[in-house]
Amino acid sequence: MPALDPVLSRIDAGLDASVERLFSLLRIKSISTDKAYSAECRKAAQFLVEDLKSIGFEASIRDTPGHPMVVAHHSGETDAAPHVLFYGHYDVQPVDPLELWDADPFDPAIKELNGRKVLTGRGTSDDKGQLMTFVEACRAFKAERGSLPCKVTILFEGEEESGSPSLKPFLEANKDELKADFALVCDTGMWDHETPAISTGLRGLVGEEITVHAADRDLHSGHFGGAAANPIHILSKVLAGLHDETGRVTLDGFYDGVEEIPSNIRQSWNELGMTAEKFLGPIGLSEPAGEKNRSLLELIWARPTAEVNGITGGYSGQGFKTVIAAQASAKISFRLVQKQDPEKIRAAFRDYVRSKMPADCRVEFHEHGGSPGIQLSYDSPFLGVAKQALSDEWPKPAVMIAMGGSIPIVGDFQKLLGMESLLVGFGLEDDRIHSPNEKYELASFHKGARSWARILQGIADAQ
Amino acid sequence: MPALDPVLSRIDAGLDASVERLFSLLRIKSISTDKAYSAECRKAAQFLVEDLKSIGFEASIRDTPGHPMVVAHHSGETDAAPHVLFYGHYDVQPVDPLELWDADPFDPAIKELNGRKVLTGRGTSDDKGQLMTFVEACRAFKAERGSLPCKVTILFEGEEESGSPSLKPFLEANKDELKADFALVCDTGMWDHETPAISTGLRGLVGEEITVHAADRDLHSGHFGGAAANPIHILSKVLAGLHDETGRVTLDGFYDGVEEIPSNIRQSWNELGMTAEKFLGPIGLSEPAGEKNRSLLELIWARPTAEVNGITGGYSGQGFKTVIAAQASAKISFRLVQKQDPEKIRAAFRDYVRSKMPADCRVEFHEHGGSPGIQLSYDSPFLGVAKQALSDEWPKPAVMIAMGGSIPIVGDFQKLLGMESLLVGFGLEDDRIHSPNEKYELASFHKGARSWARILQGIADAQ
Structure with missing residues (x-):
């Protein structure tokens, strides 16, 4: 199996250029809820198509009754490796109240915050910065090897922030084209800035x-x-x-x-050290208000x-x-x-x-x-691959967490395409998504791309 | 003693003009709970002062920390007759939800409803229409005789619908000026459209x-x-x-x-023949919702x-x-x-x-x-006078009832001025006070004025 290090080194060496590309995408005001920005949404889709074509994807804009989808395909080094579908969304939340932003939300910049470098601007964390981590991983593979370790289909949506009205019909109409062995969804977060996470449950x-x-x-x-x-x-x-x-x-x-969560999961959640004080303190509360005799993480993730x-x-x-x-x-x-x-x-x-x-x-x-809620199976081999890959990249081992909110795409993939999802993302709690002064850690962007490189290689190697 | 008939005929002949005056008052949007209407409240007070002056009252606006009071005085034909204080309020309830009104709440009109003529608009029944019945009775006495049968003080409040914050301090500060032999309060209703009522209990x-x-x-x-x-x-x-x-x-x-109500009162209430069906049917309900095993009149009057x-x-x-x-x-x-x-x-x-x-x-x-609640004494001589006067005017004899609502002024008169009140009013159950499409029967307005003429004369004659 070919060494991964040169690919990771490519990502490191190309970081400045990667940030510049992301900034170009961030400058496009692709607010999907506001019709005034329809042309900007199309412009963002077009930008992604061109970028994916430049690294060898067969990519195209696909019209819908709303904002267009981007669909792209690339073959793998061998047919033996699994075929993955990567999902992200290029649309962003509105920016009002504008007066609460420290800078123009569509003029991204690198700043220092709490001693760490962050990328600032609308969409840095949700979800343009996240989806570009995957594109940059693919770019590095192509530059180093001229190929990708496995077959990749990409689906970028432009209506995630406005209820995804075109998504289900699009999945149904393009089942055969989009069906893969499993999906990679990059729209979630880490446990903390040192601990990567895989989300296996969604309410x-x-x-x-x-x-x-x-x-x-x-x-x-x-x-x-x-x-x-x-x-x-x-x-x-x-x-x-x-x-x-x-x-x-x-x-x-x-x-x-x-059902009660498995005891090993309960144990690993307990080890995360979350307390009512840590979770509720920042919003002025102290007592968990739900079912008695349940841990805080159980209350928000599993009940x-x-x-x-x-x-x-x-x-x-x-x-x-x-x-x-x-x-x-x-x-x-x-x-x-x-x-x-x-x-x-x-x-x-x-x-x-x-x-x-x-x-x-x-x-x-x-x-x-x-x-319905989503519970991804704990025994998927891809879960183990991702856990190892993330643990290799970050200071602390990856944890398996759940999420209190819903990500409807995961249910749609399961129901319409019969495909499970692996939810990996690099957002942080304090990224202020949907709020003024959204940011994304430079480390999330950089090590996120490296994480995807490790995961893609891991998937191919596992066969 | 002078004949009352010419006074009553004056009221009959002047009815159209009386309605026009009431309409002018109703057009003023004197909503006391909403600060946006403060100037309108003052305008209503000013209107009443001018109208009372025009019939010989010594009338003035009296400022308070909230909306102003109107105070007016007029001497009686003889000093022997008792001195009465008449109370009403010129402020009205808010009008939301506005979309449920059939017409502009502040554009009063005469309409036909169930074969009877009614005056429509906010305040027709609560309380502008009611207070003007008394003013119109005084106007008729003045026009016919140039005098009133007894000494009259008038107090009109502008904060009744917003908790009367200025009332107690005002009564205390003006005790000597406002103290009379007893008070006439016109903010209550009839038993039905043929049966006048005197209220002796108030919640x-x-x-x-x-x-x-x-x-x-x-x-x-x-x-x-x-x-x-x-x-x-x-x-x-x-x-x-x-x-x-x-x-x-x-x-x-x-x-x-x-305490449980006395058995004779319970008996007389039972004789009124009120049922849940009769009381709740017209508003689309059928089951008494309060304490179990209580008669309907007990629920609304005594519990x-x-x-x-x-x-x-x-x-x-x-x-x-x-x-x-x-x-x-x-x-x-x-x-x-x-x-x-x-x-x-x-x-x-x-x-x-x-x-x-x-x-x-x-x-x-x-x-x-x-x-607190109020329980008025059943043995006041004025009660007998009023009962007779009302029974003379209306198709059926007057009944003594209680009321579900509060008229705090009655307690304040009792406590601060040592004065009992006689509660006589001409509102009807279906007047929709506090609701969209408030109305007041034209007969309530017309025969209400005639009733006050009879009561004032009766009070003077009783001496």
Whole structure:
């Protein structure tokens, strides 16, 4: 097997040029949620196509009803090595409030922060800086060897920050072209700046909005109070009854499909040393609020939740109004793990809410999306390869973590292309993605590219 | 004693002009809870001063730290007749939600509803239409006789809908000027559109606003859900715990000072034939929602309540936002009866709320007024005079009822000026006060003025 060191040395020697290329991409204002920036989104896609072509990929822009996809293909050194699909997104979040930025969000720079070099600007961490780590690894292979260690397909999306409306239809329409042995997704983070991480679990989501209707108009609480149904009382009882005194969700069958995490995973999470103080302290809290007798990481990574995201009813302006409202509403989200079924949980929730309605009141439901949780198998050989490769590159060994939020692409790859994903990324907690003054550590960018080189070689060598 | 008929005929003949004057007052947007309408409140006070001056009152605007009072005096035909203080309020409730109004709330009109003529617009029934019935009765006496049958002082307030913060200090500072033999308060209703009523019991009110603070910022529910405290959950539990399963309020000592009503009163109320169906049917409900095993009139007239008047927290706009809010708020009012102590109840509520706060969250309280319930004596001679006058005017004899709402002024008159009140008003159940499409029956306005003429004459004649 060919030595990897010359490839890694290429990455080191070419770092300044790599940063310059990334900066060119960062200067393109590819904000996908705002139609005013549609041409910029296309420009970013075009930039990537040209860059991938320059290192030998067969790359093209693929139109969608929204912003275009970039699809690129490159063969591997041997047909024996697995075929991987790499996913990233070139669109970025809006930049408002602009006045909170220290510099123009689209004028990237290298700065020093807490004694470490960082790249600043919108998209540095989410996700242009991340996706370019992979492109730079490929470039180094090509420069050193004239080939890639395995067959690579690349998919760059331009609508990740605006709900990915074109993604599923595109995957379905291009199944054969996009199907690979597994996917590499680079849109996640490290455990800390010395410890790389692979995300193996992602929570799913069920969103529901309920409106409780009582009287057919707002009422005077002096006149009707004590006799007429108050929808805020009914709603409060519904919401208060969602959790029992141990913090468990009370819905029938809610925990069906939820298993305890394996003891070795529990052990490795315990070793990460996360505490309620470390996690909640920075936001002004100290006590974990969910299920009792669970570690903090378990609560946010491996346990399902019910959270009320919004509530409104009656008068909430200045002063006081002695009104009994005609209606009251709440938005509720459930985070799902493992094999929980989103539609069963939605049905259990609706049954529960209906059971709390007085005979003369009614409730209206409105659905806000549903996706199951994702649990990647711990016994995939690629997981072991990635863990070794990352541990070789970084000061500390790689850890397997989970994520509280959802990355819908992972579910889509599983469902539509029958393909598992390996989630590796180099973002850090304090990268301020979606906020002013986004940054990406120069080390994330540099060692990220080196990590991908190691992973690609590892995948080829494992055969 | 001079004949009353010519005075009543004056009222009949001047009805169109009376309605026009009321409309001019209704067009002034005197919403007292919203600072944006302060100038409109003053304009309404000024309008009333000018109108009272035009019929010979010595009238003036009296500044307060909030909206001004109107005070006016007029001597009686003889010094032998009692001196009465008439009270009403010129401020009105906010008009939101504006989209539910059939017409501009401040563009009053005469319409036909259920075969009867009604005046429509904010304040028609609460309380501008009501207070003008008294002014129109005085105008008719002056036009016909050049005098009033007894000495009259008028007090119009501009903060009744916002907790009357300036009222007590004003009464204390102007005791000598405002003290009369008794007060006439026109802010109540009839039993039905044929049956006039005198209110002898009034529920008191304690208003509280609470804000639960958790994290020091809004959080992403994917990242923090299951670990961070959710203030909407805490607030829901607080509110859901205010009532037990029998509908009783759970606060410590809440029912101290509450006695069962005398059996003769219970009997007379039963004879009014009110049912849940009759009371709740018109607003689209059917089941009494308060304490179990109480008659409907008992629930709204003689039992204390706790009602949530408004709630807000998190995201309640269009669509969905997976946020855990930093804070959530609710406005709560307690209706009090008999000898319940408002400050003891406020303290019990605050203790209860504090007991529900997790150690790392905090609650902020904001007081919105407090007044005890009122029970007026059944043996006042003025009560007999008013009962006779009202029974003469309307198709059916007057009945003595209680009221679910609060009129704090009655307690203040009792406590600060040592003066009992006679509560007579012409509002109807379906007047939609505090709601969109408020109305006042033209008959209430017309026969209300005639009723006051009869009462004023009756008071003078009784001496």
